[in-house]
Amino acid sequence: MSQWPDRRILDLLGIELPILQAPMAGATGSAMAIAVGAAGGLGALPCAMLTAAQIAEEIEAFRAACPGRPLNLNFFCHQPPLPDAERDARWKQALKPYYSELGADFEAPTPVSNRAPFDEQSCQLVERLRPEVVSFHFGLPAPQLLQRVKATGAKVLSSATTVAEAVWLERHGCDAIIAMGYEAGGHRGMFLSEEITSQIGTFALVPQIADAVKVPVIAAGGIGDHRGLVAALALGASAVQIGTAYLFCPEAKVSAAHRHALDTAPASETALTNLFTGRPARGIINRVMRELGPMSELAPRFPLAGGALMPLRAITDPQGNSDFSNLWSGQALRLGRHLPAGELTQDIADKALQQIGR
Structure with missing residues (x-):
């Protein structure tokens, strides 16, 4: 599609729609990534709770179903306590x-x-399997590991919850930055500070990060439909990362109790x-x-x-x-709809384009 006002993420990652599926550990796997990838977005595999053999199996399933489509492997970068x-x-x-x-x-x-942090074994796995995109949570891995990841040709993403974190990530080699607002579900990506009061909302964070860095920005947090995508693009983001909305999809691997909570809270x-x-x-x-x-x-x-x-x-x-x-969930849970992930991805994109074209 050529109608998107900012093609930087599309061109950087080789996707058709400016929509990234959040890699939610324990809740998503290859079925979700396949559905989103086939629709033209960027599917993701959360790797922090998987063995190397499980990761390889999930990648094989994705590549068989989505030949030629890019895939994001996500890792945690915490220091074991x-x-x-x-x-x-x-x-x-x-x-x-x-x-x-x-x-x-x-x-x-x-x-x-x-939860396994990114380490030598993880790096060897990336070098062997060569995913198109590798994303990190809680900062970035050690410089020597990061350079080996980048040497495979993978594009590197990581989450920033403050402007200072975004500037740090750009300086240390990120190809694009996920601006993670306070509304987002799951683990905060914060890594320069443990002070929770430093966290701000998505639509205050996105334009400030977009002003502070030269690499493309991906908005995350509180985005559950086309209106969030349109607003994020207007504020300087090149794309959005969506998490909670995908938990309502049949491809999500959440418990019956979690589904009930998502439907009723x-x-x-x-x-x-x-x-x-x-x-x-x-x-x-x-x-x-x-x-x-x-x-x-x-x-x-x-x-x-x-x-x-x-x-x-x-x-x-x-x-x-x-x-x-x-029961991980973001603040936009009431925007959730029970649609297959591919259909949801396409619906958000189509309606956003209609609104942009008005």
């Missing part, structure tokens, strides 16, 4: 009443909740919480968030906080009870 037995113990003690209520074994060893019932992983992430408010408060100084560092919740989830999840499960 140092052991802190005292903090772990305090956190588990805070959860003890729930163990007693549900009959979970409090004395049993605490399971380990893990008011838009005002999301909050940033660190209870489930140790990093701020936006989700639908549930029992544990209400009773402990969504942000707790007791929660262990990312990604360890979820370990002590696992025995509780093992009991409640099979019952369709989401009291102790993360």
Whole structure:
């Protein structure tokens, strides 16, 4: 299509529509990426919770279904935390009443909740499989690893939640920057600061980042339909990244309880919480968030906080009870529609073009 007012992302990534599917770990896989990619957007595979063999299998499925289409592999760039037995113990003690209520074994060893950061093995995988796009969350990997990624020809994206982060990412080699507003669901991409009050909304963030960097900007957060795409383009973005809206699609791998929460929660019932992983992430408010408060100084560092919740989830999840499960969602959840992902992608693009052409 030639009607888009800003073709920089289209040309950079080799896509037809300025729509990127957010790589939501645990909630999306090759089926979602295939649907979005076939429609002309950029499909993504979240890799932080997958083994190398699983990643290779997912890529193979995508390439078989979408030959010639670009694919985004997404990785986390966090530093694994140092052991802190005292903090772990305090956190588990805070959860003890729930163990007693549900009959979970409090004395049993605490399971380990893990997310793999981008490392030597990940880099070798990228060098072997050569995805067209590699995106990062929580900054960028070590310079020597990043240079090896770029040497494969992959375009590099990463998320910025402040102007300072965007400038840093451009200086360190990003080909485009995802401007992640406060409205966005899932983990905040913040990496230069842990101060949550530094976070601002998408439509305040996008034009400031667009003014501060020369590379293309991708708007993310609170965008669920064509109106968000049109507004983002007007504010200086070249494209949008959409997450929560895709969770309503049949290709999403979310639990029945998560789907029910997405269908019924008011838009005002999301909050940033660190209870489930140790990093701020936006989700639908549930029992544990209400009773402990969504942000707790007791929660262990990312990604360890979820370990002590696992025995509780093992009991409640099979019952369709989401009291102790993360229900990631952005603030635009009430814009969600039950459409196949490819149809949703095309509908957003078509209606945006109609509005731009008026």
